[in-house]
Amino acid sequence: MQSRKTPRVLYIAGYSRSGSTIMDMVLNGHPDVASTGELTFLHDDAADTTLTCSCGAIFRDCPVYGDWLADRPDGEGEVVRRVESRANLDQLIAGHIADGDCTAYRAYALSLFNHVAAKHDAEVIVDSSKSAKDAAGRPIALARLGGLDVRVLHLTRDPRAVANSYLQSGSNWVLEGRRKPRPFDTLRPVMGWMLANKISQRIGQALGPDRYMHVRYEDFQRDPATVLGRIGTFADLETGELGRAVTNGKAFEAGHNVGGNRTRLAPQVVSLSPKPVPRLPMAHSAALRCVCGRTARKFGYV
Ligand SMILES: [Zn+2]
Numbered sequence: 561m562q563s564r565k566t567p568r569v570l571y572i573a574g575y576s577r578s579g580s581t582i583m584d585m586v587l588n589g590h591p592d593v594a595s596t597g598e599l600t601f602l603h604d605d606a607a608d609t610t611l612t613c614s615c616g617a618i619f620r621d622c623p624v625y626g627d628w629l630a631d632r633p634d635g636e637g638e639v640v641r642r643v644e645s646r647a648n649l650d651q652l653i654a655g656h657i658a659d660g661d662c663t664a665y666r667a668y669a670l671s672l673f674n675h676v677a678a679k680h681d682a683e684v685i686v687d688s689s690k691s692a693k694d695a696a697g698r699p700i701a702l703a704r705l706g707g708l709d710v711r712v713l714h715l716t717r718d719p720r721a722v723a724n725s726y727l728q729s730g731s732n733w734v735l736e737g738r739r740k741p742r743p744f745d746t747l748r749p750v751m752g753w754m755l756a757n758k759i760s761q762r763i764g765q766a767l768g769p770d771r772y773m774h775v776r777y778e779d780f781q782r783d784p785a786t787v788l789g790r791i792g793t794f795a796d797l798e799t800g801e802l803g804r805a806v807t808n809g810k811a812f813e814a815g816h817n818v819g820g821n822r823t824r825l826a827p828q829v830v831s832l833s834p835k836p837v838p839r840l841p842m843a844h845s846a847a848l849r850c851v852c853g854r855t856a857r858k859f860g861y862v
Pocket of ligand 1: 613614615616617622623624625816817
């Protein structure tokens with residue numbers, strides 16, 4: 561088989577409900593890009609035969625992931641979880657990872673991303689695993705342990721819209737049967753938004769300014785062609801045609817996506833104007849002001 565260049569990784573960092581699923585689907589519309597959704601959960605989801613890839617197959621039967629999963633050593637998923645977890649982030653940034661984990665993680669990262677790139681003949685793999693506690697360190701691990709060319713696209717959405725989405729429809733993981741509802745579930749996004757976005761900024765500082773860009777989802781909705789142009793410059797992709805397609809109302813389909821929002825299961829059109837900022841119940845509004853206020857103002861959400 562002809563050897564090919566290791567793909568670039570465009571990593572979507574940030575919190576859930578921030579538009580990452582639709583951004584992932586739009587980028588998947590580029591001929592040189594393959595999107596993968598929350599790729600960090602491939603091992604976990606493959607072990608559960610009630611969960612499927614967005615192609616509809618269980619992961620072990622998926623034409624993209626099936627043969628890769630069949631060849632992976634037992635316990636590899638545990639190494640991935642241990643290395644990427646939020647609890648391990650300080651150690652990861654400081655470079656204090658056990659040699660055995662470094663070796664196993666590097667083998668995992670290179671084999672998976674090269675495999676996905678070869679299946680799709682893609683130059684860029686979009687990984688939308690984001691920055692919650694299980695995958696907080698993933699972009700650092702992919703770059704430093706995996707040796708991959710990782711560029712972090714930090715996507716944010718107004719925390720009031722994120723909290724409102726949670727209030728309206730509940731946790732994606734509860735909806736998908738991955739966990740049971742917990743007390744105060746609707747207040748979880750308050751702390752989650754702040755932590756995930758702080759971590760994304762920290763990842764950006766660790767990787768350096770040429771490896772990090774911040775995009776507000778609302779700006780993408782208002783002017784998709786310009787924002788996609790910025791992302792294209794950042795990821796070395798020509799995105800003119802993609803920008804025109806979004807502006808003209810094209811419906812985009814998911815690639816072979818792991819996890820993520822259920823909207824990935826049907827083609828999606830980008831809504832070209834953000835919804836008005838919702839009014840939240842008083843407890844949520846106060847919690848957001850206290851916990852997220854400073855970070856939200858920094859991103860221009862006032
Ligand atoms: Zn699939």
